[in-house]
Amino acid sequence: MPYTLKAPVEHELLIKKSRFISCVQAVEGRQEALAIVQALRERHPGAAHVCWALLAGGQSAANDDGEPGGTAGRPMLEVLRHQELEGVLATVVRYYGGIKLGAGGLVRAYTDAVAQALAGAHKVAHERQQDWTCQLPYSLEGWVRRELELGRAQLLAATHGSVVTISLRVSIAQASTLRARLDEGSQGRLLWLDQPQQPAPT
CATH class of the missing domain: 3.30.70.240 (Alpha-Beta Plaits)
Known part of the structure; x- marks a missing residue:
């Protein structure tokens, strides 16, 4: 059975001086998701990246926003899939701390950022x-x-x-x-x- 989230949850990770501010929330589809991402860009003008992943049937998508290909959006999407979510958007705002994490480090960082936000989320059955x-x-x-x-x-x-x-x-x-x-x-x-x-x- 697919699940969605009852309310948005935010979480913050600090890894080698980089801040990863994650949020997971229920959305109706891609249009709403893109509006949320745009609002995040405006709220965090100093952020290096605003990465996101959307799991919503045929509208599912992932975006690395300038991070090396496959190191941000796709790992975030896999976390949503693993937890059987539907109609959910995950976003991670990254403030760069001056220390490179490498491809493997980025995958772990974005995966952990979303997973830890979901750990505090209340999942409910997704009703069509x-x-x-x-x-x-x-x-x-x-x-x-x-x-x-x-x-x-x-x-x-x-x-x-x-x-x-x-x-x-x-x-x-x-x-x-x-x-x-x-x-x-x-x-x-x-x-x-x-x-x-x-x-x-x-």
């Missing part, structure tokens, strides 16, 4: 999700919001025009029950704008 959009009269908005909360669905957006348009995300396990409850309770006044998406194969 799907997104829906629906329209409803204003009179139903409060009820629908409560139903989403009861069904453990995430409200992504609510737009208020002549009617209310709601975008939501729900786990595959809860989807059919929630859909049936919304259809029955709204007595046909809730309009689905798209068919429920089929989950991507894993």
